[in-house]
Amino acid sequence: MRKILFLVIGIFLVVVLQNCKSAKTSKYEAPTTLSYNKDIVPILQTSCTPCHFPPDGRKEPLNSYETVKNNISAVIERVKLPKDDIKFMPFKSKRPALNDSLIVVLETWQKQNMPE
Ligand code: HEC
Numbered sequence: 001m002r003k004i005l006f007l008v009i010g011i012f013l014v015v016v017l018q019n020c021k022s023a024k025t026s027k028y029e030a031p032t033t034l035s036y037n038k039d040i041v042p043i044l045q046t047s048c049t050p051c052h053f054p055p056d057g058r059k060e061p062l063n064s065y066e067t068v069k070n071n072i073s074a075v076i077e078r079v080k081l082p083k084d085d086i087k088f089m090p091f092k093s094k095r096p097a098l099n100d101s102l103i104v105v106l107e108t109w110q111k112q113n114m115p116e
């Protein structure tokens with residue numbers, strides 16, 4: 001009888017400890033503050049060069065904090081369009097399209113009032 005009791009307590013402890021561990025390593029982390037330099041620049045450099053990066057690119061510049069901040073609404077609107085929309089960016093899919101999680105990064109940054 002005692003053995004069974006210990007066994008039950010043992011299993012109980014293992015389950016509890018495993019839950020603690022997975023809570024710590026969970027991918028749902030507390031929201032952090034994004035920044036232009038750390039989070040936004042890499043996305044734009046991957047998908048919006050060279051067209052929006054003067055001097056090579058001659059389209060609306062998206063190569064500085066000010067220009068991106070002033071155009072963030074249009075940027076988000078364009079990358080969320082269907083890929084076959086004539087206004088979709090990146091233009092003619094010449095660069096990698098933004099996946100949903102990258103679009104969320106842009107939207108979160110906008111909601112956080114665009115920290116530099
Ligand atoms: C291959 C070149 C190319 C790439 C790459 C590209 N664009 Fe564009 N972009 C254009 C062209 C050409 C226009 C003008 C035509 C139009 O408005 O659709 C434009 C226009 C825009 C406009 C409208 C500017 C205005 O003054 O109204 C925005 C915003 C924009 N692009 C954002 C982006 C973003 C964000 C990316 C990266 C995810 C990107 N573009 C990638 C060529 C490009």
